[in-house]
Amino acid sequence: MCGIFCLLTLTPSQFERDKTVHEHLKRRGPNLSQDLTVRGSCYQCLFSAHVLHMRGLLTPQPVEDNAGNVLEWNGEIFGGLPVKPEENDTTVVSQRLSTCSSPSEILSVLSSIRGPWGFVYYQKAGDYLWFGRDFFGRRSLLWRFDTELNALTLTSVAARGSGSDQAVWQEVPAAGVYRIDLNATAESGSVMFEVYPWADGGTDEVSSCCETILESVPSGCAAVMNQSGLVLPTPVRPLNTTIPTSLNETEDHQNSCVKDLEQLLASKDKNDEVNRLIEVLSEAVRRRVQALPFREQDVSLPDEQASVALLFSGGIDSMILAALADRHIPAYQPIDLLNVAFKLQEPKKQKESANKHKKHNNKPKTDAADSRTSSPFDVPDRITGKAGLKELQDLNPERKWNFVEINVTQEELQKMREERICHLVYPLDTVLDDSIGCAVWFAARGAGFIMEDGDQRAFTSSAKVILTGIGADEQLAGYSRHRVRFKTSGFEGLIQELAMELGRISSRNLGRDDRVIGDHGKEARFPYLDEDVVSYLNSLPVWDKADLSLPRGVGEKLLLRLAAKQLGLGQSAVLPKRAMQFGSRIAKMEDKREKASDKCTRLLTG
Template identity: 55%
Template sequence: MCGICCSVSFSVEHFSKDLKEDLLYNLKRRGPNSGKQLLKSDVNYQCLFSGHVLHLRGVLTAQPLEDERGNVFLWNGEVFSGIKVEAEENDTQIMFNNLTTCKNESDILSLFSKVQGPWSFIYYQASSHYLWFGRDFFGRRSLLWQFSNLGKSFCLSSVGTQTSAVANQWQEVPASGIFRIDLKSAAISRCVVLKLYPWKCISKENVIEECVNSLTQISAVLPTFVLVVANEAKLYLQKPVVPLNMVLPPSIEETHYRNSSSISSTREILQIFLTDGHMKKVVQQFIHVLSVAVKRRVLYLAKDKNMAPNEVLKTCNRKANVAILFSGGIDSMVIATLADRHIPLDEPIDLLNVAFLTKKKTKPTSFNKKSKKSHCEMPSEEFSKTDAADDSSDANVPDRISGRAGLKELQAINPSRIWNFVEINVSLEELQKLRRTQICHLVQPLDTVLDDSIGCAVWFASRGIGCLVTQDEVKSYQSIAKVILTGIGADEQLAGYSRHRVRFQTLGLEGLNKEIAMELGRISTRNLGRDDRVIGDHGKEARFPFLDENVVSFLNSLPIWEKANLTLPRGVGEKLLLRLAAVELGLTASAVLPKRAMQFGSRIAKLEKNNEKASDKCGRLQIAP
């Protein structure tokens, strides 16, 4: 995870040697291990590059990188496959080495088409005055742009700043492909022309149609002095996943879509599906591909070098390198079970579980660390970390209850592992204060009630400040794990949302297929940029196993009836394939938990206005002029 930024000025009066203080502060929070700025000046323009690195693998490599020809590279990504990166190597340096050997634009597109993993980047080609930038196919890494001063300047950045000026709002760079700007030409014409190299579809007709749609949609929200055009050579990036299988069964009897209302136990329904030889094989293939995706995301992490040699074997002294956003629901349970396969046994795993307290916070009082309280309230850092609330039964929100139940399942599967169940309790006062001072600008430019709820919940969960409750004690705890696994992508691909059931009931399997295709197509704008900014604010990196290119391709290749069966009740039919995988992995009660949205499970949706709709513009995210 890194904070990357490039500020471009075409006018001498706007030249600057420094970024604005608030933007620099936000970038530094994303990359606490290294920070550097680099100024590149031409007679027509100036580029100020700023790179802030969160060190996760290989040798710590400060950014921005510059070669002997004056080319500059900023990278916020992870190469999990496609380009060879050895365990001890740094992928920023490897990517830059590959870029400097590219002879033309086709080579650059070929390079980024190969990369499997999340990324955003900024690349300056000095000899041609080109500035290249973009995000991966799913938009798993944030990149924003801001155009201002009537074409005299613009900025690209991982994260924005709070601003009330409508004309200068930050917007997400669309994950439509890679963009290129000719800086010299833009400086002379006072018109910024964005050349788009889009992701390629299967047929040539679809490519043209998709490109036109992308250009129209992007241009609609940009200032008049910014133009978006297709590249003249009609070059494209190769999509990293296979197209969605839209095949429909010749007849309903040929699928697993049969009514199982006569079966009393929901677990029994799942067991019956697993007696089908073909279905069992599909489930095992899914477990394998998802397990590999998790493995890639938990290995080769930089370890804690401050540990004394005699402490290495003392498991009680080890800190978790990996944390999981954990509700005890099916998505986080399967990820935790697979992470347990690949993380060394002497490393704990942090399970981050957040609850929002609907009662007014009472004055914190000290508690005896040896007391056997079942809950604790861990307020913000301004309170003593040994304080807890007198009455915290209010923390028994649905996700806390299912989280504790999930913890017991994981402990039964592997009792040798230290599972740190981190109870993170947030009061209304703390939510309101930190939303206003810290979270608001991270959620932006998204602005709905849903964005507010999920953005705040994920921010507090990933911060990891809470307490551990065991049979013997309650103690304050702060997760220092730099990698946070999240289950996003499972609902979108496996019909996990209630709207999928509505669509199936009204338009059948064909309508359900179209809904899933739409979900994946909009996931970059709906979720991923926001979640990357929110989690990255703690100097931590979000990783998304369900959005691994191979996982998506595998799921895309399956017919819809092998992924979900929405004739079955909630808790079984949605995400059927994942539930069958959970049973195969030895999970029990969590395999049949119905889908519960994070904003309801954590109770943040109950904290303020109960009459709001998720799609409403959220006044709490608006910045007063």
Template identity: 55%
Template sequence: MCGICCSVTLSIDGYGGYEFLHKNLLQNLKRRGPNSSHQVLKTDNDYHCLFSGHVLHLRGLLTPQPIEDGRGNVFLWNGEVFSGINVGAEENDTQIMFNHLSSFNNESEIISLFSSIRGPWAFIYYQISSHCVWFGRDYFGRRSLLWHFSNTGEGFCLASVGAQAVGIENKWQEVPACGIFRIDLKSSAISKRVVLKLYPWKYISKENTIEDVDKSLNQISDDLPKFVSIEINGARLFLKTPVTPLNTNLPPQDSFEPAHRSHITATIENLQVFLKDDHMKKTVHQLIHVLSEAVKRRVLCLSRTESVFLNDNLSKASAKKANIAVLFSGGIDSMVIASLADQHVPFDEPIDLLNVAFMTEEQTGHTTFTKNSGKAKKHVETPSKENSKRSATTIDNIQDQNINVPDRVTGRAGLKELKALNPLRIWNFVEINVSLEELQRMRQHRISQLVQPLNTVLDDSIGCAVWFASRGIGYAMKEDEMKPYQSSAKVVLTGIGADEQLAGYSRHRVRFKTHGLEALNKELEMELGRISSRNLGRDDRVIGDHGKEARFPFLDENVVSFLNSLSILEKTDLTLPRGVGEKLILRLAALELGLTASTVLPKRAMQFGSKIAKMENNNEKASDKCGRLQMLSSE
């Protein structure tokens, strides 16, 4: 995870004519990359570029950014190369990527490189020979990148995260995850127009690729200033889409008889019946394999100290800190991710399960209790103002055994299942309790800037919930007593992508009942197409604010390709009741992994499971513009 930024001044009057890198933006970037901060200034007679890089060190040797070669090319990288090009265990993918880019002489080589890599990424590359800046996000948009163009045409800024600044109108927008962009800086400075050359992803399954791209260009252009235009690159080069097309084939009408399944109830026994079908069982095991490999890449691809050997005293493990955390509700997505992580994280290393709950004003007492006695003692706790230190000794979260929001209840039940699967693993179930006062304070000072440019009630709810959860400050059971705890994990696994691919949302059931399987297929295709703009950029900014990296196993390219290859009824069956039909194949995979009660839990959205949706205005719709996100700090 890194905070990357490039501020460009298109002026011959000297550097500083249009300065973006103000204090607030630099602070936001540094929080994403606490291990190294560095800046590089490149000047030309017609333009000036300031590159700023802030690194969270996760793999190989610490490589400060921006990275520059002897010719003056500059590279900023916020990504993980999991496959596609060779990156050794002790190597840093930033350096490997830059080595490739520095050796290229033409644009087709650059496009070929980004077509080949697998993993999340956002990048900025200054190619001095052509006076061009290249930038973009991966196919799913798993890493945030924003752009901001001046109203006068004097310059623009690219950054992982935006910020409010006095005198600068807040018009940060997410860079569309539709391909890679190139800007000729010299030409832009002379013409006073910025032309965005797009190298789009090519949808191999569609014959009307160019028409589709042109349509998307019009939509992007509508949100840009008049002096900025966008057009397909002159060579008509395309990036190769990294996943297989969605299988939209439907079963024969006479083979699909939904009526006979309507009586099935959501029980483990009824779920197990589906595994008696040999084809279904084989498909389920294929999913387990590809998803397990995706989790493996994401939990092992980071620097670790050496693990103890099996014959060492296991008490040594209790002193170890967690490297991996899971956003954990106890629902089917997080349970499968946690159980697969257990198979690959070193046996002596704890795994943090981050469980967030939002409290009503009545729940203000501080209750401590022991595992053995169960006796509670009431205390009064004054919230601390030292949030920026994020120290466990300055926690202003409140521990209350009565914080039984739905996700806390299912989370505790899920913990018991995981302990049954592996009782030797140290599972740190971190209870993160957030008061209304703390929610409002941290939204104003931190979270609102991270959620923007998204601005709906849903963005507010999810953004706040994920921010507090990924911060990892709460209470955990230590030595048979609930004690203050702060997660040390730099990698946070999240289950996003499962609902979008496996029809987990209630809107999918409505769509199916109203318009049938064909309409459901189109809905799922749309879900993945818009996940970059609806979810991933926001979640990356929110989690990255704690100097942690979000990783998304369900959006691994191999996982998506496998699920796309299946027919709709091999993945989900919405003629079955809630708790069985949605995400059917994942529920069956969970059964095969040894999970029990969690396999038949119905989908519950995070904003309802954590009860953040009940904290303030209950009359709002999720799609409404959220006025609370406008209450930005003036500091």
């Protein structure tokens, strides 16, 4: 993974880089930083890249080939293009792009890659600048155009400004890739993006992509569909939009209970579906936990440092990832389970009552029930996380599972939000973005403690790879709004909701999470958004994935719950969905009556 930056200027004036942006980029790529400048007759491109070394030889970026092409690559190849264990994927992409002489050939290379990416590529022949994000937008890329300086900036991460500077940065839509004809731009003095959208060829799909892009084009720039009508073929199969013709097709389980998970598994068809899901998800996890930085190690010695960590709540999404990671990570290596909790605020009345009680009775309480509830960090995700840890220990007692308790006070939250997190969440700005951005940032930092022989020991996770469960709810109807939509609009409404969820995941979640996790010099990986996993889930009719006639904790993400049972997991298989902002209790910390969609004033710095 890397922090990439490109500044295209159409005037000879000097441009001073934002120091805050530069610091953010360096934290994303702590292993190596380098600049490179390309000058044309009437333009100048400054490329700046900051590398987080993940596999193969440490490769400096930007990469310039023998023909003068320049690549900045922020991504991982998990399939589609062959990458040998000793090879670096940046070098592989650079070599493949250097053989391309036409737009269709460049699109062919990009569309073949399986895995997350954001890139900027200067094509010397013809003076073109290409850039974009993968189909799901799993890597952040932002853009803005400064009309005063006549300069376009592309960057992995920006910095929140103040006043009139607030609205200039936007996320590059993950709706396609873009090409700028630098000579034509220099002649006209204005930036025009040629758009190459992701599509399966349908005109409606192309129109929808172009509409999404036009809404986000920076002020002072313009975008047009490429004249050849070329598209990038989407890397996943279309969503199955079949609607049942009768209730029998959906096997109405209105009166079912938890034990019916086992009964459902007894059905051969259902059992085959579950095993296929486990197969594709296990392979997705394998790709992500084995493509790791090379390091020498003596297998005979215990390895104290984990290579892989998980954002871990003990809920079904993270439990399944942990169980599958356990299959593919050597038994002698620990796995870090990152569990974040925000300090519970004691209600005023309760404080007053406690103070009165102290005056009348100075003798401290020592009963077991009181000691169990005494910690202000006993939030719901901490409780389910510890229960999940016990299940994983039962599943593999030989594995060292580092359950990292990450406790955050209001003072530290406010300090780090102001110093760092507000810039990383930006340009997103809602209460929900604040809550999740802060929770993920502290979790990914991995600084807390673990319990050893009944004692707390300070601990900071060293893992560079962090697995996250995002994508499961969006595909398997895990949110409460899916139940509401199903109740009001039936299967047709539910299918529309699921299609929308996956379509907007880049702008709602993934860019933000990539910026927040990357700030620690760590890389987010998303097994539920592996192209093969998404294609398999898209192939199934919606009622095979979820049965919202069943109660909470069973019906939503039903197929995943059956997979959990098949993997030998216990109570975690039937835990109801709890959003991170509520499970970690960050939503309660501010003690404000806010809506998730409200603009968050706490994110403003000026």
